Amino acid sequence: MSSVIRGIGMTSLRTRERMLARLREQGIRDEVTLSAMGSIARHIFVDEALSSRAYEDVSLPIGFGQTISQPYIVARMTEILRAGKPLGNVLEIGTGCGYQTAVLSKVAKEVYSVERIRPLLMKARGHLRELRMSNIKLKHADGTMGLPEMAPFDGIIVTAAASHVPQELLEQLAVGGRMVIPVGTEEQILYLIEHVATTNGSEYRQTKLEPVKFVPLLGGTN
Numbered sequence: 001m002s003s004v005i006r007g008i009g010m011t012s013l014r015t016r017e018r019m020l021a022r023l024r025e026q027g028i029r030d031e032v033t034l035s036a037m038g039s040i041a042r043h044i045f046v047d048e049a050l051s052s053r054a055y056e057d058v059s060l061p062i063g064f065g066q067t068i069s070q071p072y073i074v075a076r077m078t079e080i081l082r083a084g085k086p087l088g089n090v091l092e093i094g095t096g097c098g099y100q101t102a103v104l105s106k107v108a109k110e111v112y113s114v115e116r117i118r119p120l121l122m123k124a125r126g127h128l129r130e131l132r133m134s135n136i137k138l139k140h141a142d143g144t145m146g147l148p149e150m151a152p153f154d155g156i157i158v159t160a161a162a163s164h165v166p167q168e169l170l171e172q173l174a175v176g177g178r179m180v181i182p183v184g185t186e187e188q189i190l191y192l193i194e195h196v197a198t199t200n201g202s203e204y205r206q207t208k209l210e211p212v213k214f215v216p217l218l219g220g221t222n
């Protein structure tokens with residue numbers, strides 16, 4: 001039993017190192033993001049039948065028609081959100097299996113993550129409990145409304161594609177805060193939205209980043 005467990009551990013450590021090397025080749029530069037991803041066993045977030053593929057640069061099914069994001073996109077979104085600085089309170093919309101949530105928990109003070117499909121949230125809770133992460137709060141809710149009771153957030157990360165940027169999320173972004181969000185239906189583009197202080201208040205600045213492919217952000221809960 002223990003040698004089997006150790007065997008899996010060794011493999012995942014080596015494959016994780018390969019994953020980090022590939023992320024560097026793909027242009028990920030933020031060492032804090034890379035070391036967070038190097039310290040989290042990605043295979044525990046996917047079904048056992050798929051665990052041998054967990055470190056490939058692909059998205060994989062997690063049930064209920066949803067997917068775990070490919071390592072590159074998790075790294076890229078985390079790197080953009082961090083912008084080289086430690087994060088305070090972060091809100092994630094779309095917990096899925098909880099992998100991105102786990103990565104965020106290593107680079108932020110508190111992570112709030114909202115998922116609309118209850119059984120997926122239960123799965124994520126199980127995975128995150130296994131990793132004993134204490135700075136994560138999960139909630140079953142429609143993330144298009146944000147999480148007003150915990151706002152404002154220094155970072156907001158949306159891991160499903162929105163048709164437009166929800167007004168509620170803009171309102172819950174702290175001044176100085178950053179949001180990464182994929183926008184679009186057929187063609188999706190990843191955007192960075194910064195809430196910056198100005199002499200007479202604050203404004204939102206939008207930067208187009210790169211084409212992406214996410215499952216859609218849907219309203220309501222399941």
Ligand code: SAH
Pocket residue numbers: 066067068069093094095096097098099100101114115116117120141142143144159160215216217218219220
């Ligand atoms: N963050 C995940 C990605 C999961 S896929 C990862 O690390 O791989 C996107 C998730 O967003 C799905 O689980 C989907 O159910 C969820 N989702 C879609 N619309 C939502 C909404 N309005 N509120 C909360 N979650 C939503």
